[in-house]
Amino acid sequence: MDNMNLDTLWNACLAGNRKAQFQLYQTLSGRMFGVCLRYAQHESEAEEILQAGFIKVFTKGQLFDNKGSLEGWIRKIMVNTAIELHRNKSRHSFESLTDDYPVVDSRSRSDENLRYKDLLTMVTELPLGYRTVFNLYVIEGYSHKEIAQMLSISEGNSKSQLSRARQWLKEKLMKIENIGL
Numbered sequence: 033m034d035n036m037n038l039d040t041l042w043n044a045c046l047a048g049n050r051k052a053q054f055q056l057y058q059t060l061s062g063r064m065f066g067v068c069l070r071y072a073q074h075e076s077e078a079e080e081i082l083q084a085g086f087i088k089v090f091t092k093g094q095l096f097d098n099k100g101s102l103e104g105w106i107r108k109i110m111v112n113t114a115i116e117l118h119r120n121k122s123r124h125s126f127e128s129l130t131d132d133y134p135v136v137d138s139r140s141r142s143d144e145n146l147r148y149k150d151l152l153t154m155v156t157e158l159p160l161g162y163r164t165v166f167n168l169y170v171i172e173g174y175s176h177k178e179i180a181q182m183l184s185i186s187e188g189n190s191k192s193q194l195s196r197a198r199q200w201l202k203e204k205l206m207k208i209e210n211i212g213l
Contacts, residue, residue: 042102046093053090060103061086063112070167071114073156085113109190111172115182118160150167162197 038059044052063182065082072078088109096105158166164183168174169190174182183190 038102042093042096045090057086060106064106067107067110068114070152070155070171071111071118071164075158078115081110081114081117084117085110088113111168112182115164118164119183150208154201158197158200159203161193162200165190166201167195168198182207 038056041052041056041059045056061082061195064085065078068078068081068085069075072081085106090108092109096102155163164177168179168182169176176187176194179185179190180187185193
C-alpha cells in the first residue's frame with residue numbers, strides 16, 4: 033500500500049471508521065508482528081504486544097503529528113509497548129552492572145551461512161535485559177543514551193547489556209559451529 037492510500041486510511045481511522053481500522057491492522061500487522069517478536073520470548077507474547085500496541089495506535093492516534101512516517105510511528109509504539117509489558121512483568125529484569133565491563137568487538141563476523149530465522153531464534157533466547165537492549169541498539173538503531181532513558185538504566189548499563197548480549201550470541205554461534213549445525 034502506498035503512502036497516499038495509507039494516509040487516506042489513517043484519516044478514516046482517526047474519524048473512528050472501524051473498517052478502516054481493521055484494514056490498517058491487516059495492512060501493517062504482519063510487519064509489526066515481526067517487530068514484536070524480536071522483543072518477545074514466545075509468539076503468544078508477541079501477539080499480546082501487537083494487540084496492546086494497536087489499541088494504543090487507535091486510542092492515541094491524534095498524537096501522530098505527520099512529521100515522520102505513520103509506519104515508523106506505529107513501530108515505535110510497538111517497541112514502547114514491548115518495553116512497558118516487560119517492565120510491568122518484571123521490575124528487576126535488568127542486571128546491575130558496572131560501567132567498566134569489557135566491550136566485545138562488534139565487528140566479528142559470524143557464519144555467513146547462518147539463516148536469518150536461526151539468528152532471530154537465538155536473539156529471542158537471550159535473557160530479557162540483553163534481548164531488549166540488543167533489539168533497541170542493533171535492530172531499531174537507538175543510541176545508548178536513548179536506551180538508558182527508555183529503560184531507566186544508565187548508559188553504561190546499556191553498553192554492558194549489549195556487550196553481554198553479543199558475547200552470549202557469539203558463544204551460541206561457536207557452539208553451533210562446533211557441532212556442525
